[in-house]
Amino acid sequence: MTITPWRATCIQMKSRLATKAAERDAAWEIIKDNIDRAVAMIEATCAGKIPPKLVVLPEFGLQGPPHGGTVAEWIDKACYPIPGRITEPLQALARRRAIYIAANQFEVDPHWPGRFFNCCFLIGPSGDVLLRFRRINTASWPSPHDLMDAYIAHHGIEGTFPVVDTELGRLAMIACGELAVPEVARVLMMRGAEVILHPTNEPYSPAQEAAKISRPAENMVYLISANVAGGIGFSADGSVLGGRSRIVDFRGHTLACDENTEESDKVTAEIDIEALRAARRDLGMGNTLLRARFEMYRRFYGETVVYPANQFLAEPMKDAGAARPAAEAALANLERMGIVTAADEPTAGARRRAG
Numbered sequence: 550m551t552i553t554p555w556r557a558t559c560i561q562m563k564s565r566l567a568t569k570a571a572e573r574d575a576a577w578e579i580i581k582d583n584i585d586r587a588v589a590m591i592e593a594t595c596a597g598k599i600p601p602k603l604v605v606l607p608e609f610g611l612q613g614p615p616h617g618g619t620v621a622e623w624i625d626k627a628c629y630p631i632p633g634r635i636t637e638p639l640q641a642l643a644r645r646r647a648i649y650i651a652a653n654q655f656e657v658d659p660h661w662p663g664r665f666f667n668c669c670f671l672i673g674p675s676g677d678v679l680l681r682f683r684r685i686n687t688a689s690w691p692s693p694h695d696l697m698d699a700y701i702a703h704h705g706i707e708g709t710f711p712v713v714d715t716e717l718g719r720l721a722m723i724a725c726g727e728l729a730v731p732e733v734a735r736v737l738m739m740r741g742a743e744v745i746l747h748p749t750n751e752p753y754s755p756a757q758e759a760a761k762i763s764r765p766a767e768n769m770v771y772l773i774s775a776n777v778a779g780g781i782g783f784s785a786d787g788s789v790l791g792g793r794s795r796i797v798d799f800r801g802h803t804l805a806c807d808e809n810t811e812e813s814d815k816v817t818a819e820i821d822i823e824a825l826r827a828a829r830r831d832l833g834m835g836n837t838l839l840r841a842r843f844e845m846y847r848r849f850y851g852e853t854v855v856y857p858a859n860q861f862l863a864e865p866m867k868d869a870g871a872a873r874p875a876a877e878a879a880l881a882n883l884e885r886m887g888i889v890t891a892a893d894e895p896t897a898g899a900r901r902r903a904g
Contacts, residue, residue, distance in 0.1 A: 552822040555717055557744075558601035559775035559794035559816035560590050561807060564750075564782065566613035567627040576612075576627045577634075583611045584638050587652070594814040595646045601817060602717060603649040605775040607791070608667075608725045608750040609782035611635055611654050616785060619868045620665060620691065628657045628665045632678050636670065644676035649717065651773075653724055653748040656683070660703065663865030664691040669722035669748055671713065680713045682722040686730045688876070689869040695861040710736050718743040718822040725749040728774075729760045731767075738768035738838075743825055747774035750782045752789050766801030769829055769838050771820050778812040799825045800835075853886075855879050 564583050570576035591604050615623040629635045635654050643650045649671060656668035666683040667690060673679045685694050693700040693709060701709055712721045721742035727733050728747055737745060745764070751757055765772040774795045780787025792810030796818040797803055804818035829838055856879040866872065883889040
């Protein structure tokens with residue numbers, strides 16, 4: 550079936566921080582305010598001259614992130630299941646406007662008690678939650694990698710790296726700085742993704758801006774990246790600003806970008822899936838996927854371990870400090886592999902000077 554070009558819009562919205570509340574009821578009032586703001590901005594953009602078929606909200610847009618404390622405290626204060634109390638207004642809006650809504654929240658799941666996940670999710674025009682992607686590369690919070698064997702046994706690779714086939718094409722999601730981990734986008738492309746939806750919450754960073762160009766270009770996917778307006782989630786006083794939402798095509802060309810840090814729905818562009826599919830079928834030099842030489846790299850990944858898996862399989866992570874032994878083990882592995890120089894080992898330059 551031919552897919553007609555469709556419009557995507559980034560909802561660059563401000564977000565209040567639930568972590569500032571004293572307890573769960575007060576935190577919910579902050580979360581509800583964020584949800585209401587998101588709904589109002591989506592309604593406004595859908596009422597415009599060219600309404601979108603899909604909108605993307607920022608990472609942490611609905612709750613903000615935790616600032617310290619324990620995993621149990623954050624679960625008790627601000628975490629909810631998906632679908633659940635946070636998603637319900639967005640699900641109703643998706644049905645009412647017949648659109649796709651991509652967003653992000655801290656999720657709890659009764660199958661994994663004592664844990665929360667930084668979860669990206671996609672709601673379809675039916676109001677159903679079509680996709681949930683729980684962030685894997687995170688240093689301070691629970692990750693599926695921390696219970697990898699049991700997690701993959703339960704969810705499969707399909708649920709760990711989900712891609713959903715829709716009337717808009719094959720959609721996937723990545724959160725914030727995980728875009729700078731090339732393997733995540735690569736695996737999603739290898740599972741068929743054509744559009745990566747990217748809720749993010751970040752200050753300006755040359756490295757992250759480069760990732761927003763290189764990931765779409767190297768994987769021949771569209772990227773729709775919505776950042777928070779005003780202060781980022783980790784800025785308690787709101788002085789570190791977000792902004793710069795961006796839509797990038799499968800050649801790495803920016804289709805829309807808002808350089809400002811205020812609330813906006815200006816980042817909107819047409820997504821042409823048939824053009825992408827034609828480019829992926831082309832036999833010319835512009836088809837980077839066609840010339841992928843994966844066999845040459847396989848040996849570097851096959852048995853490589855840096856950050857050890859299953860660290861919190863038996864017992865949930867208590868707080869960010871609990872991950873320190875795993876980080877120390879990862880550093881030791883990098884030293885063993887010769888990627889990082891041991892603290893007591895002289896550098897090549899020092900050895901030359903000593904000689």
